[in-house]
Amino acid sequence: MTTVTLAGTPVEVDDEGFLQKPEQWTREMGEEMARSAGIEKLTERHWQVIDFMRKTYLDTGAAPSMRALGKTSGVAIKELYELFPKGPAKLAAKIGGIPKPRGCV
Amino acid sequence: MGGGTGGTLIANKLRRRYGAETEIEITVVDRDDRHVYQPDLLFVPFGLVESDSIYRPRSKQLRSGIEFRLGKVERVESEKNTVHLVGGETLPYDVLVVASGAELLPEETEGLTGPGWGATAFTYYSVEGAAALNKAMEGFEGGRLVVNIVEMPIKCPIAPLEFCFLSDWWLQKRGLRKKTEIVLATPLDGAFTKPVASRILGELLEKKKILVEAEFAAGRVDGDARKLHSWDEREIDYDLLVSIPLHGGSPFVESSDGLGDELGFIVVDPNTLQAKVAPNVFAIGDATNVPTSKAGAVAHFQAETLSENVQHFLAGEELEKSFDGHANCFIETGFSKALLLDFNYDVEPLPGKFPFPGVGPMSLLRESRLDHLGKLAFRWLYWHLLLPGRRIPLISAQLKMAGKDTSLLSSTEEGVTG
Numbered sequence: 001m002t003t004v005t006l007a008g009t010p011v012e013v014d015d016e017g018f019l020q021k022p023e024q025w026t027r028e029m030g031e032e033m034a035r036s037a038g039i040e041k042l043t044e045r046h047w048q049v050i051d052f053m054r055k056t057y058l059d060t061g062a063a064p065s066m067r068a069l070g071k072t073s074g075v076a077i078k079e080l081y082e083l084f085p086k087g088p089a090k091l092a093a094k095i096g097g098i099p100k101p102r103g104c105v
Numbered sequence: 106m107g108g109g110t111g112g113t114l115i116a117n118k119l120r121r122r123y124g125a126e127t128e129i130e131i132t133v134v135d136r137d138d139r140h141v142y143q144p145d146l147l148f149v150p151f152g153l154v155e156s157d158s159i160y161r162p163r164s165k166q167l168r169s170g171i172e173f174r175l176g177k178v179e180r181v182e183s184e185k186n187t188v189h190l191v192g193g194e195t196l197p198y199d200v201l202v203v204a205s206g207a208e209l210l211p212e213e214t215e216g217l218t219g220p221g222w223g224a225t226a227f228t229y230y231s232v233e234g235a236a237a238l239n240k241a242m243e244g245f246e247g248g249r250l251v252v253n254i255v256e257m258p259i260k261c262p263i264a265p266l267e268f269c270f271l272s273d274w275w276l277q278k279r280g281l282r283k284k285t286e287i288v289l290a291t292p293l294d295g296a297f298t299k300p301v302a303s304r305i306l307g308e309l310l311e312k313k314k315i316l317v318e319a320e321f322a323a324g325r326v327d328g329d330a331r332k333l334h335s336w337d338e339r340e341i342d343y344d345l346l347v348s349i350p351l352h353g354g355s356p357f358v359e360s361s362d363g364l365g366d367e368l369g370f371i372v373v374d375p376n377t378l379q380a381k382v383a384p385n386v387f388a389i390g391d392a393t394n395v396p397t398s399k400a401g402a403v404a405h406f407q408a409e410t411l412s413e414n415v416q417h418f419l420a421g422e423e424l425e426k427s428f429d430g431h432a433n434c435f436i437e438t439g440f441s442k443a444l445l446l447d448f449n450y451d452v453e454p455l456p457g458k459f460p461f462p463g464v465g466p467m468s469l470l471r472e473s474r475l476d477h478l479g480k481l482a483f484r485w486l487y488w489h490l491l492l493p494g495r496r497i498p499l500i501s502a503q504l505k506m507a508g509k510d511t512s513l514l515s516s517t518e519e520g521v522t523g
Binding site: 071087 | 292
């Protein structure tokens with residue numbers, strides 16, 4: 001567990017940069033993390049996914065899996081990969097300030 | 106509902122608890138009368154067991170005093186305590202235990218069941234699939250063997266690794282190993298879901314020269330060109346594709362209001378196994394959404410908690426929060442060796458000795474011949490001790506820390522991965 005400064009505020013993150021306390025998150029931090037992940041600007045479609053991830057995590061205590069995201073976020077898997085290259089579920093979780101989704105077990 | 110490992114166990118345990126001479130009636134419903142010993146599916150492709158020797162009638166595994174009904178469930182109407190069967194028949198209940206398992210959904214991956222399915226692309230997660238793969242393996246002359254987990258969750262998450270290990274052994278035995286590349290394409294970022302086991306199993310894969318394509322989210326199969334494509338546009342060529350397809354809950358779950366999650370698994374309290382939808386509904390085994398492995402050993406440990414909780418519920422008592430996510434699995438590694446994993450919701454698999462600390466005789470997370478014999482012996486235990494609902498000596502339902510080496514945990518983990 002390390003502390004880094006995001007959008008001018010110190011926050012606790014894990015080894016891979018996932019926020020450990022979702023309540024410390026702000027949208028500005030999300031934008032900053034998106035930029036360092038190579039996403040220049042977060043569009044409305046990005047935010048639809050990020051907000052959905054965050055809400056699901058805060059409501060249920062678990063981030064949705066990739067398939068659940070494709071089924072229920074209103075954004076299909078193909079587009080998810082266009083929005084968040086490489087790993088949509090992981091990247092959207094990171095930008096949304098929630099812990100790394102467990103790959104289940 | 107369901108006469109597999111979980112359903113049979115819970116029915117038999119409850120029948121034992123209440124005795125035959127009570128007013129408690131127990132009915133098990135299933136759409137067929139074939140109970141498969143699923144751990145043996147792994148051995149079928151390699152000709153180590155015959156596919157028609159790994160199942161027995163479901164009805165014969167149930168104690169006397171349990172009714173077995175053949176029927177396909179259409180939906181559960183939990184407000185009316187009623188199960189609707191296809192064809193219009195209804196079954197009212199006081200307590201419902203959903204033990205309907207997980208279904209394979211190969212058709213949900215584009216192209217997987219298209220050209221080449223059953224010829225160059227297979228799954229061994231069904232009896233017929235495993236038998237067909239055995240035929241294909243017998244005719245295999247080398248090339249690229251690709252084992253792909255489409256997405257988690259799957260039944261027995263270490264089985265694909267075992268398949269790779271056994272393929273390595275089998276190909277060596279046939280003199281084909283040098284002509285074959287074995288690739289494990291997995292959506293996980295390593296060999297397994299938990300750090301210490303992932304590292305140790307990763308090293309074992311490397312030692313056996315099995316290539317791992319990590320974080321590979323399979324999106325599409327082109328059976329004509331024999332290519333597996335990921336969503337992020339990577340592609341893997343194959344000569345033989347062994348797919349572990351998407352899993353979901355039983356189809357009736359979607360038609361039953363409030364019962365399941367978006368993948369069709371029953372939403373339950375992870376410690377009591379009571380369903381969220383209603384207090385008199387419970388679930389066990391692969392059918393649940395609990396964050397531990399979908400495996401028979403888990404259903405076995407859950408059955409302890411669940412049989413007590415059904416009894417508590419009927420007596421109007423408080424439920425016990427005693428299920429801890431305990432899983433215990435043998436991993437077959439080839440050349441008559443295996444290793445053993447023991448973990449739960451909070452404690453990841455660690456090296457050590459089992460069940461007696463320091464003594465064993467089983468080794469945890471380390472290859473041994475005895476672990477392999479343990480895996481084989483389990484086949485007998487399953488039909489004769491486990492399913493009838495008898496206690497398996499020396500193995501407790503809750504995880505024990507004694508005998509486990511915690512020195513490999515990083516300081517921040519403290520054994521907790523949850």
